[in-house]
């Protein structure tokens with residue numbers, strides 16, 4: 001694929017995409033472009049409407065944006081054009097970008113166009129290739145301003161998000177812990193970050209007891225993935241960020257087997273996938289930061305070797321954990337991920353991200369992730385980053401009063417209060433226990449936002465929530 005800037009459209013043959021802000025329905029001034037005039041009664045830029053005209057060898061596709069539009073909606077409008085108007089698209093596209101667009105808007109448009117190439121039908125026999133993915137595809141920018149760097153960034157964001165759509169949507173008999181570890185190794189090689197993988201034996205030697213308690217009950221060997229990124233160029237006073245993502249490739253609940261919602265549990269590695277996607281994007285953008293990221297990958301399965309309720313296990317931190325419920329497995333693998341990160345790498349900032357609790361879905365639904373942190377700077381920066389790109393989050397408390405929820409009689413802590421209340425908060429308190437009072441730690445519970453319904457498919461599918469959010473947060477630090 002190629003990107004070009006063009007100055008005139010007179011002899012252009014291909015499809016010309018023209019975003020249009022809403023004018024007045026009864027306006028007597030037509031929308032005019034390159035000699036074409038569209039009367040307002042036919043098209044006046046209302047959101048989710050378009051109008052196509054053929055002239056000479058070109059299709060002019062006018063795209064309504066409404067009066068004003070936020071980042072996420074703009075991205076969705078263009079994803080929709082790209083995925084649903086395929087009959088009007090081809091391998092030569094001109095994108096008209098009026099000067100009134102800012103860089104963020106252009107980034108959203110381009111990301112949306114490329115996300116529209118996503119095909120959920122991974123295993124369908126009659127797959128058609130999207131014109132934007134053909135090798136001769138050219139994206140021509142028709143604009144007074146130089147948007148090329150922004151376009152390139154928009155494409156990189158979409159590329160990382162598309163990878164994560166794949167990882168989350170592919171079924172658990174494909175995406176095993178080993179599949180994820182291999183993906184990380186290959187992506188690290190391609191984009192420039194180091195990857196180390198601890199298999200079952202290496203994890204045992206390292207004493208990752210909480211991680212292995214979850215992973216040992218599966219035919220699919222658990223893999224503890226450690227990634228390190230440093231920019232190619234020397235940066236004075238470089239910031240070091242640590243990321244940890246929940247990589248449960250399928251959550252049956254374990255012996256406390258799930259009685260509802262199991263069908264969707266291939267999404268239980270979406271936090272890990274967000275971390276993988278962020279690593280690809282951070283390296284692709286060559287951000288001037290140091291990042292250490294850990295994704296404990298395991299399947300929570302039902303087996304004679306599975307851990308059982310009332311087991312006491314021994315975590316990497318040295319603290320013992322009483323298992324109240326084997327379905328509260330995410331916090332166990334994250335506990336070892338966090339301890340391993342802090343003990344061995346001591347990052348300045350730490351963010352963990354996980355599809356951790358049904359309780360966070362009960363609280364915020366499908367629109368917003370739950371944010372837990374005692375650090376006001378991080379809280380503000382994460383929320384601002386999320387608002388900019390439409391990946392929203394909202395804080396919940398980590399008050400001392402909730403500590404009793406995880407106090408055990410037999411061990412240092414227990415993995416579940418046993419009560420059906422404040423589930424997202426007690427899970428966060430459990431994680432906090434393993435952060436060694438780190439002053440700049442935040443936890444994101446993304447159970448409601450990682451996998452959802454939208455206009456692009458009949459069933460729930462990946463949103464890639466977190467890939468852009470984590471990257472944007474790190475950029476804004």
Ligand code: BES
Pocket residue numbers: 251253261267268325327328329330355356357358359361416423447448
């Ligand atoms: N993977 C689930 C949480 C989840 C719920 C993810 C909905 C995505 C959508 C997690 O491991 C889990 O099972 N949590 C239990 C914990 C409980 C047993 C303490 C929950 O939230 O019900």
Ligand code: ZN
Pocket residue numbers: 251253326327328329330
């Ligand atoms: Zn679970």
Ligand code: ZN
Pocket residue numbers: 248251268327329330355356
């Ligand atoms: Zn889970």
